[in-house]
Amino acid sequence: MTLGPHTTEAEFQAWVDECRRNNDAESLAAILPETTPLFRARGTRQLTRMRGYVLSSFATAGLPASAVAFVLEELENGMMPYTVAAAARALRGAPTRTAEHAPFLLRALRNISLHDDAITFEQYRTTSDDAGTTRGVHEILATIAWMGPAARSIAPDLRRLLEREDAPYDRATREKLAATVECIDVPAPAAKTCCKKSLAVVEQPTSPQRLAEIADVEATDQDGVRVTLGEHWGGHVAIVTFFYTRCENPNKCSRTVSRLAALQERVAGLGLEHVRIAALTYDPAYDTPALMKTYGVHRRFHFAANSRFLRVEGRSALERVRAFFELGVSYAEGIVSQHRIELSVLGTDGRITARFSRLQWDEDQVLAEVGRALSG
Amino acid sequence: MSDYKAQQLAKLEATRHKRAAAVRRFFDPGLDEQSRLAAARQSGTFVDAEVPLALAIVDDPTATPLLRASALNGLFNRLSSDEALVARFIDLLNASSEPRELRLVALATLQASRFGSSAMAGLRPKYLASLRKLIDQDDDDLRRHALEYLMLEKDDYAEQRLLDGLNDPAKAFLPPEIAIQLLANDLHADAVPTLRAIARNPPSAAARKEALRNLATDAESAPLLAETARDANEHPEIRHVSAVALHQIDPGLARQIMRELIEADATDHELKAALLNSLAHLDATPRDGALTAKLVELADATDSEDLKSMIALFTSKP
16 A cells, blocks of 8 residues: 555555564664655644654554664654653663663653553554553653663662652552662663663765755845855854744753753854854744744844845745755644754855754763864 | 731631631522522632542532532642642543533633643643544534644644635635634645635635735735735724734735825725724834825815824824
8 A cells, every 4th residue: 555645544554454464674664754755734733642642652563773773763852742652662662672762751751750641552543432542651660671681770760750759650650660760770671771872863964965956045034134055164064953933842952952052152152153044934924023033032043144044935935945954844724733843054165064953962972063163 | 017907907816707607508408409609609619628529529420510610720739739739620621521611710720820830731742632632522612622722732633623724614614714713723735725715715705805914924925915905995903904914924025005094095095094093003214204294184184083093193103
C-alpha cells in the first residue's frame, strides 16, 4: 500500500497494524520524517495520533537504529503524554539497553508529570472506554525499569522525586516509582555509562548547494526592514535557526530562541561580531515583524545588524528556503502542523557546513562548528 | 492589647461561634431540610471531626440529593491533600446511578481543585478519563461541563467529538457557536476546513460570527475576511468581527479596510464606533492628520453618542 496525503486514518491504522504483525519496523521508521508525503496537509491532532501509534509499534516490532533519534526527540522535547508514552514504549523494543538513553527518560518524566493523561495503545483513537488504558508516567517508569542497571545514573533523581511530598503522583504511581528505583539502583555489570556524552544529531551535509540558490530571496526583519538573504548572510559565517511564534511546545521554538540568545552572548563574548545570527520563521504569513520582535525580546535575543529574525516573502520563497535547509516541517491549511528543532551553520562560501537537528543542540558543538567554518 | 486588636479578636470569636452553630444545625437530623441547607451556606468547609459526619451524609441514600450535595461541597478543602477523597469524588462522578445534583457538585469541586491540589494532580488521568465518559451520558449539564473542561485541557477526544458535531448536526451535543467557542481553546489546522465551511454556509448567524472570529488563525482566510468586512450587505457585527480577525493575519490590509469603512459615508455609525475602538486598541500605527480631520467632521455630523465618544478617545491618543 502506498501511503500519501489522501490515505485515511483507518487505512493508516490498518497499514501500521500490518507492519506490527510482520515486525516490519523499517517501514514504520521510514515514515517518521516530517516531510513524508503521508503527513502533508494533516493537522497537528491527526499527526499526534499517527506518530504516537507508529512510535508505540516499535515496542513489539523492534526499534531500528533509524528510528532512535525520533524516539529520543520525543522523550526530550515532547509535551503530549500520548506521544511521549509511545516513545517510552518504543525504547523497550531496542535490541540493547543504552545508558545514554536514561536521561531522556528522566526528562520525559519531568515533561509530562504535571499533565499526565489516561491513554491507550490498544486502539488507534482515544475513546471513552477504559479498556487497555495506561498512563504516560507509568509507561516511562516501565521503560526505566526495563533498562535496569543501565538506567542507574538517574536513580538519585528518581529518589529525590520520591521524597518530594508535592510530587504530582498518586499512591499507585509512587509505588511504581519506588519499585523502579529498586530495579535500576544496582551495580551495572560492565559500567559503560557515559551520560555526559551529547547525542545531538550533527550532520555534515555533503550537498553542493550554495547560498547563491536562495540569495535573492527577499525577507523582512523584526523591524520591517527588507533585505535579501544574500545581503544578510553573503560572505559571512552564519548561524541560522527556525521558529514560529505560535508554537505551543515550550521545549521547541520558545527554547530554541532562548538558547539562540544564549549562543549569541557566547559568540559576542568570543569577539565574533562578524558572525551572522538569524532565526527564520516557519510561519511568515502569520509572524509579523512586531510579533517576531516581541518574541525575541522576551527571550533576551539582542537584535542588531548581524542578528535578526526574518520572515521570507511569499510561499514560493518559503519553499526554496525549505528545500535549501532541508527543513523538517510540515503544514496543514497554511499552519505549521509539526516540526523538529534545527540549526544550521553556513560557511563563508554559502555552503551549509553543519546541521544540528531534532535533539537540543550542544552550544560547545555549535561553537566548534562555527570555528571550523571560520577557519575553513 | 489595643482596642483595635481586641475588637478584631471579638469579631473572630463571634464568627467562630456563628459557624459552630451553623455546623451543628447542618448535622442535626431533627431539623427540616431547608434549615439544614441554609446552615450549610454558613458552615464553610468541614474540618476534623466534621469530616466523617459529612461523609456519612454523602453516603446516606436516604438523605435528599441536595443535602448530600451540600455535605459533599463542604469537603472541598480536603481535596487538596486527601487522595482517597479525590478518588471517592471521581467515583461519584462516574456513578450514573447517583443523583445529578451530587455528581454536578463532585464535578465542580474536582475541577476547582485542579490547581493547587497535589492529590488531584496524581489522579488527573483518572479524572480526565471520567470526563470523557460523561460526554456520552444523557445529562446535558454534565456533558456540557465535561466538554468545556476537556477543551481547557486541549483534549483530542473532546475536540474530535465537537468537530463531528459541527460536520454532522445529528452528532451535535451543543449549538454550533458554543462548539466553536470550545474548540477555540485549541485551534489547529484540523478545525480550519470546518470553520471555513461554516463561514460560507452557516447553520446560524451566531455560528458564522464565531467561525469568522476564529479564522483569525488561518492566513489563507484573509481574502474571505477582507471580502466580508467590505460587504455592505453584511450585518455590521459580522463586518466588524471579520475586520478584527483580519487584523491578526494582515494588519496592513485590515487597517486600510477599517479606515475605508470609517471614512465611508454609508457605513453604519455603530460599526464605525466599533472599528475605531478596535483601531485604538489593536493598532500601534501613529495617527495621521487626514484621518483625524475626517473624524472631527464626523463627530460634528453624527448623532451617535458611542461614535462621538470613540472619536474623542481615538483622537486623544498620540
